[in-house]
Amino acid sequence: MDESAEVVHQCPADGSGVTPCCARTPFELPRTDRMTTDSARITCNRNGPEEQR
Ligand SMILES: [Zn+2]
Numbered sequence: 899m900d901e902s903a904e905v906v907h908q909c910p911a912d913g914s915g916v917t918p919c920c921a922r923t924p925f926e927l928p929r930t931d932r933m934t935t936d937s938a939r940i941t942c943n944r945n946g947p948e949e950q951r
Contacts, residue, residue, distance in 0.1 A: 904930045907942045917942070 907917045919942040
């Protein structure tokens with residue numbers, strides 16, 4: 899894995915404006931981050947923002 903790569907977030911569900919993974923709108927996410935509907939590709943920390951590894 900490339901640690902410098904973008905974070906992948908889950909796309910907001912229908913009727914929701916925020917990502918299920920971190921409860922942010924796509925506009926709040928860093929522009930380098932990406933979104934997907936494939937849960938296997940999500941790398942976002944679901945429990946909070948910017949946790950250290
Ligand atoms: Zn996220």
